[in-house]
Amino acid sequence: MTEQTQKKYELLKDDTVNYRGRTLYRIKALITFGAVVAGELGGYIETEKNLDHSGNAWVGDDAQVYGSARVYGSAEVCGNAEVYGNAWVGDDAQVYGNARVYGSAQVYGNAQVYGSAEVYGNARVKSFAVISERKMIFWATNVGSENGTLTVFNGKDGLIVTRGCFTGTVDEFLSKSKEVHDDKTHHEYKLLIEVAQSRILN
Template sequence: MTEQTTQKKYELLKDDTVEHFGTTLYRIKALITFGLVGAGQLGGYIETEKNLDHSGNAWVHDNARVYGNARVFGNAMVYGNARVFGNAWMCGNARVYGNALAYGDACVYGDARVCGDAWVYGNARVCGDAMVRSFAVISERKMIFWASNVGSENGTLTVFNGKFGLIVTRGCFTGTVDEFLSKSKEVHDDKTHHEYKLLIEVAQSRILN
């Protein structure tokens, strides 16, 4: 049986680097076309090829940086000014972008999104259809709760720890618990609003207790 080798999909550009706290990071350049990335397209910065898998459609875009023992694989993407480092890993269709940070032993996977100025670290897990944004601060698994197939649009409600208290995201909405419930009462029927109130109560119980 012959051993199969994975074709390299990118190279490190030795003449396009940035120094990051004493560590040299290299700009990546696509060697082939895959997913939404075209051959010759420049990406973000990584420390070594261990940071970005050559299989799948995973990619680091823009000025995003992945370094340390962090790994990005599957169809995951990092873009904007996001940073993924430490022992963090991303896979599936996960996205980390904006000014978000994922580090420590954090894992972001599934169809999860981490963006804005969010910090996900420690032993945190963000997965499924969870959406974490704004000033999130998540360092433990218990600091986030999400429920899918909810509301009139069968979407995902995510509640998580933030710098200034709990934050709720649902569709394009991001705000405090009180802001969300107030908006829900304004736009939803009584049944849907009651369901959201119950879910918020469960989220508060899990995160705060």
């Protein structure tokens, strides 16, 4: 937080929960921003590093954000959702219900993760993702020429693939892969996409 950034919330030292050996503090809005009104109570965070003071990001209801996790931009974590580990939730993403985001996962763009969904590991969920249960996402790590992470998830208009800086449909990804990768790498991506489709769509 820079010196110019006004604090938008405070930690309530008298409203805490002890969870997994950590003390989490309920937050209270100090100013009105986004859809949050000054004085409104939010969810629980461990430190101010978990929720940026800039932007309209908010942790509401009984949601919990802790560890080195970070919520920023205009993202919202609410309901009984949990974000922890080194996970990031940003931009206009929403995580709610009983969803969990953890590990080094990143949820951003206009993604919605809710229900009983879990996003973890090195998964990258963005764009218009709509994930309400575990089976709606698949990822594989240590793939491609850069040993990165391929993530396939349910979107508003079908499956979305992310890999490095690429985001697009399955057909767009396979077309781009054929264009830029050798036959072996492209074949491996095709197999991984088949597994992802089998798990998500069946």
